[in-house]
Amino acid sequence: MSNEQKASVLQGTLDLMVLLTLATLGPMHGYAISARIEQVSKGAIQLKMGTLYPGLLRLAQRGLISAQWDRTETHRRARYYSITAAGRRQLKTEKMEWARMTAIMEALALEGDAG
């Protein structure tokens, strides 16, 4: 998969991945989010800063996550993101939608395999 293809896959699902990560692991800074996503995807998804940070900002502007400056364990300043109540509600609906979509896709794929 080329970088561009990866990016286009990411566009729609980045929001969902970020929300999921923050909902599971609690407040994190941007780098940790990208490292987590990279680790979970076994390196298949590598987020460039130019994709990640505008995405985080967009989620913050929509009120789905909030951002706060804080210190890391090594006492360095970093911006920590955490999911808001609105974010959790949104995540719930998006997860359901995602499940519905994957079910449809699977059904289609099975049919395709059968034929």
Add this chain to the structure above:
Amino acid sequence: MKFRLVEWWRRWWETFRHRDDGEAEEELRFHLEMAEEDALRRGEDVREARLRAGGVAQAAEEVRDQRTIRWLGDFLRDIRHGIRLLRRSPVFSAAAIVSLALGIGANTAIFSLIDAVMLRMMPVHEPEQLVQFRRDVSYPLFRQFGQELRCFTDMFAQSSMGRRDVVFDGEPEAVSAELVSGNYYSMLGVVPYVGLVFYPEMDMKPAPVAVISYAYWQRRFGSDPGVIGRSFRWNGRGFMFIGVTPPEFHGVIPGKAPEVTLPLSMAGEILDGSGWFTSDSRFWLQVMGRLRAGHTIERAQAEVTTNYSRVIRAEAEHYKSNEFRRQHILAQQMLLEAAGNGFDVLRSRFSEPLQLLMGTVALILLIACANLANLLLGRATTRRREIAVRLAMGAGRGRILRQMLAEGMLLASIAGVLGVLLAWWSANALVVMMSNGGEPIALNLRPDLRVLVFAAVISVVACLLFSLAPAIQATGKGIQPGLAEARLGAGWRWGRGLIAAQVAISAVLLIGAGLFGRTLLRLYTVEAGFQREDVVLISVKTDRSGLQGHALRERILESLRSMPGVLSASFEMSPLSYKGWEISVNVEGYTYGPNEDDLVHVSYIAEDYFQTLRTPVIVGREFNGRDTATSPMAVVVNEAFARRYFHGQSPVGKWVNFKGDPERMEIVGLAKDIRSRSLRGDIPAALYVAAAQASRPPSGVYILRGAGIAGIVDSALKRVDAKLRATDVRTLDESLSRSILQQRMLGTLSGLFGVLSLVLVSVGVYGVMAFQVARRQKEIGVRMALGARPIQVIGMVLRETAVPVGAGVGIGLVSASGLTRVAENMLYGVSPTDPVSFAGAGGLLLVLTFVAAYLPSRRAARLSPVETLRCE
């Protein structure tokens, strides 16, 4: 969706907050450091990790794009940049803004008049269903229509009474009044602001009540609700106020805002005369109907035409013996017209001049735009290097175009706001001019949405017009020639075209001004047959005076003559108009041909009539105190009469008589032809009869000669009878200027706009030439160093101006010769291709533009070559 909105709102807010605190970059640097540390820890390639994360600068840019709205931010920056540029050259900015504001203001002013007179719908229930009858009708016909026409759900009648006297407490005061049928308010859907309005049953049961307008309530009674229930007297009859109409309702006739409305059913008691409700030949009502839902005006017209043809056939029966009259009656039509914007009174009178003026001001705006385009073009040329540098550094061409448009928009919107203010003020001045001393025209000129939208649209269009050409010109050439610094006279091609266009438009406007100005001049200098200065016309209300008839007229004239300052006084039925009576006459020694017209104009005048008007009596005498009821009948005729019946020979001593009346009347005098107050049109053959010899005393108007005597009229009347009152005192001058109102309006305004266009064009030519000369200083310096004399330098500049100006004048004259025909029927005594106006406009433009070009060229020629060369 909600989240999207919140996002956009935050971005919008951030854009205006305009703050970049560097937090994003700190965050990005932290990210990069963490990535490097991780890579080190894992023993991976640090450079590889850095590449994977991407560049800080690029990411920061993308974060910024998400944080704010980019185009909006750019736009705001452009506006700030524009403001800086405008402040840097205040003279340029002021000139640009003022000329554009004049253009936009003039357009908006004329448009707001057109809006108020022709377009604006009345604030009533479903105005688009309203239809007016084009002819006034009698009361019986109004009732017949109401009962028989099926296309209308309802129909009201109204009659304007002009200004009438009412008495609240003591002194009479004049109010503008209207009689309306009982269903007037309910049909229009106008609900009272205070109290009650009339109701349909009132037509059957007359009640002495009145409704007043909001404006009058406010002005006269200080918005006191206690006025409801108060009474006033009208013609000796008591009336009671029952309500106030809402503030936005100004009646159904644009330009007339009745202060008091009374029930139509009271007409019999407050109007003089009789038969208001019974006579079918008294046409005094204007009728408006409301179309049934789904009916078109065409369908209603068909029904009305059928119904009305029965009416006129019945009427024509009365004239069996007179075929001419019968045909005339049968040819009558009752036309309908959409009346959602009210009865047509001003529309037909002013729509033509207003449309003409709209065209004129649109041309003014074009000139202003061309000026601005030229000035901006000049500035764009000096900024060429800056723009070329920015293009070279990668700024998009669109971005630079947008920036230049933003500057234009800034100019246009400042000018637009100023223009609307200017329009508001000048439209009111125009309305004063339109009413011209007569009954004031009450137009609602508060700028409504339509006017504001109009102003905004023309501002935007103007902006596009004047900023696009320079913008394209500045960015179109690309980087190379721009950086290499433009050749001499770059942009000059555009400039020349614009000058030619401006000059052509101005030529058209000046020719128009010339034609209307000369029309006005003709009207003022026309051989009128009388001297208009120091004459006062007086209408007197006599019905409550003790004396009546001939005796009263004699006493009033006597009293007026005895007042200091009065040189002479007389009387005529309808002074200086040929609207009075037409009577068939027999004339001594004249035999009519088979189909010859035997009607002449007849007017009753008192003694000293011609002396008062300073009209020469060519042969014989005018009436004097010895022409009485008992003396032999005498008449005076005018030159037109003498030409027609005596072929120019003296008519004095001959006799005439009215057909059907055998009494012969001797012609005792021949007076010079007198023009009617309109000053236009042919003068009919006229016969003047002494008022004292009329069998029924004629009503009419008193005529006084003397300087500054309008003030003495009341005391002169009081000396005759305390109950006499002058209802109208007006100088002949005022009356004349009112009758030539359309010509005065067009003459004055087109002159004003012509001068404005001339100023704009001169400023434009001056600006462009000054700029060209400044740019060519080096070349001029070289020429002069090589021995060119100042006069040659001046000649060179003038020759360059001559081409576009000459072309412009040529195009202007040719297009004007086609365009002026449009205005032909608004001209008098001047042909639409009047050579004086054409030559004058062309000459004026040539002279002024050459002066405008000469000034900068002289300055250039005076510079010392050394200095100009050192500049570079």
